[in-house]
Amino acid sequence: MTFSDPAPVARTSAGDRRRWFALAIVMTAAFMDLVDVTIVNIAIPSMQRDTGATFSQIQWITAGYALAFAAGLITGGRLGDIHGRKRMFLIGIGGFTLASALCGFAANPEMLVASRILQGGMAAMMVPQVLSIVHATFPAHERGKVFGLFGMVVGLGAVSGPLLGALLTEWNLFGLEWRPIFLINLPVGIAGLVLGWKFISESKAPKALKLDLVGVVLVTLGLLMVLYPLIRGRELDWPLWGYVMMAGGIVVFGALVAYEKWKTAKDGSPLVELSLFKVKSFAAGIAVQTVFGVVMGIFFLVWTVYMQTGLGWSALRAGTTGVPFSIAVSVAAGISVQKLVPRFGRKVLQGGALVMAAGVLVYIWEADRYGADITSWQMALPLVLMGAGMGFIVAPLTDAILSDVPREHSGSASGLLNTVGQMGTALGLGLVSVVFFGVIDEKVARSQVPAEIVGAFQNSLWWVVGVLAVIFLLMFALPGKPRQHVEGADAAADGTDGTDGTDGTDGTDGTDGLGELPEREPALTS
Structure with missing residues (x-):
């Protein structure tokens, strides 16, 4: 680029701003979904009192969302490839916002369950497009930075849900009890719909596909x-x-x-692009993602029950206790992708598994030593270790899984990635019945229930340590470094001609997915 040609500079600058605006919008949508998965648990007692819901109905308020979400993810990703990722993202976020309003104004438990199922289905249309839009919009050498931000969002969403749910329930805004946990999605969703229509440009698979x-x-x-x-x-x-x-x-x-x-x-x-499993990084990463979902399914549910039922803490205290975890995930996710992975590659993810396991072991020791008298500040050390370990895993793992995936299959790959994570989480939730509830003696005196729950919590954490050991071993199948971080890699990592490696386009017009011609920059090297 020369000084005598200012027009391309203007175009690149405008395109750069547009894609970063687009990133902020899709990341906000991803955060909204992550929060919504966990925000409900903390408000269940309030829901039950207000609506008179049975235990089965309460279970379906959470399970209905999870089932609809998991069942629709692969289809949602493929619909984005076929009909356009922007279009499906807007349909998804619009439907999710509408379903949130129906949940917030539900007149009875049956309406709430149906609205949650609709909300999960709309999330399945919205969420796969997030990674697809990132994959189609950003060149390979920038995706590491972007996935680092994505990892931070995942970490914040994982523990912000219970904290936000606790605050909204405790405040009882306008006397609405639990309803604000859903209604808070309305302004966010409407803003995402309007800004997404303006700043996200369309992309789809380069060849015509059928559903x-x-x-x-x-x-x-x-x-x-x-x-x-x-x-x-x-x-x-x-x-x-x-x-x-x-x-x-x-x-x-x-x-x-x-x-x-x-x-x-x-x-x-x-619907499922089986050729993706011939890509070593994708196949190995999917296995790791599935097993890591088991860790998430076991820990977060058991941890919530341990604090509120076992220790007798309020929802607000339980929610604020997770703040160190959230901060650690966010910081570690950013550092891992931007600083550590380009230099150490796969070892960062394996180190994350070991650090997370160390945090769990510290937690087991503290739970045994302090029993029901443990305090929030005593939990800070194990939570920081666990959060840092998770941050070292989640952001680089997404990068590693999608690094070699052709852009025309990014929707299918994203849907599979999210689906196996949900399946792993569901498996973890199922195991909770065995590793946690299964070791609690329900016949003990009421005064001994906290001790029973503390013991069950420790037993569950030993299972988490075992699963993390399996994850550590599975990570040996991941590539030593994601392709864009290999020494000597440059912008041509997207293709031999400076494109994305398919047909010279991202699925639309040969641009960066935003209608602007991108200026290629030197790639990160080791």
Whole structure:
């Protein structure tokens, strides 16, 4: 670029601003979804008092969202590839906002359950587009920085939900009890809809694809058959039909693989792009993501019950106790991708697993030493270690999984990435019935219940340590460094001609996904 050609500078500057605005919008939407997954748990007692909901209905207020979300993620990602990621993002965030309003104004438990299922389905349309838009908009050498920011958002969302839910419930704004936990999504969603329409430009797969309806039915059926028994198992005392259904779900997934192979050969428009699993970084990363979801499913539920039921803490105190964890995740996520991964690669993720395990071990020791008299400040050290370890994993893992994925399949890859995470979390929630509730003696005197819960908490954490050890070993299958961080890599990592490596476009017009021609910069090197 020369000084005599100022026009390209203006275009690049405008495009750069537009894509960073777009990033802020999609990250806000991702944060809104992450918060909504956890914000409900803290307000359940208030919901039950206000609506008279039965235990089964309360369970479905949380489980209905999770089922609809997990079942629709792969389909949502593929719809973005076919019909446009911006279009599906706007449909998703608009529907999510509407569903949030229906939840907030629900007149009875049945309406609340139905609205939560709708909310989960709309989140499944919205969330896969977040990573797809990032993947289509930013060149390879900038994605590390972007995924670092994404990791920070994940960390904040993980613990901000309980804290925000506690504050909104305690404040009882306008006498609305629990309803503000849903109504708070309205201004955020409306702003995201308006700004997204303005600043996000369209991108889609470069070749015309068709929606694989048979694949949609098979993947939805398979996920429901596996997740439904896991979610309802403890309530129904783990009936035989639940195990049969889960086994049948595995058979359905086998049929899905066979059908998708046939579909690929027939017209090249499968719902699940099986060729992605030939990419080593993607296949290994998906395995790690699934098992890491188990850790999240076990820890966060057990931790909440431990503090509120075992220690007798208020929702607000339990929520504020998680602040050190949130800060540690955010700081570590930014440092890991921007500073550590370019130099040390995969070792950063493995170090994260070890640091997180060390934090869990410290927590076990403290829970044993202090029992029910443990304080919030005594929990700070293990929570900081666990948060830092999680930060070292979540942001680089997303980068590693998607680094070699062709842009035309970014929607399908993003949907798979989110789906397996949800499946892992559901498996973790199912294991809670065994590793936590399963070791509590319900016949003890009321005064001994806290001690029982403390013991169950320690037992659950030992399981978390074991799962983290498995994650550490699985990480050996990840590439030593993401492709854009390998020494000597440059902007051509997106393709041999400075493009994204597909056909010279991001799926639209050969631009950076925002209608502007990007100026390529030197890549990060080790």
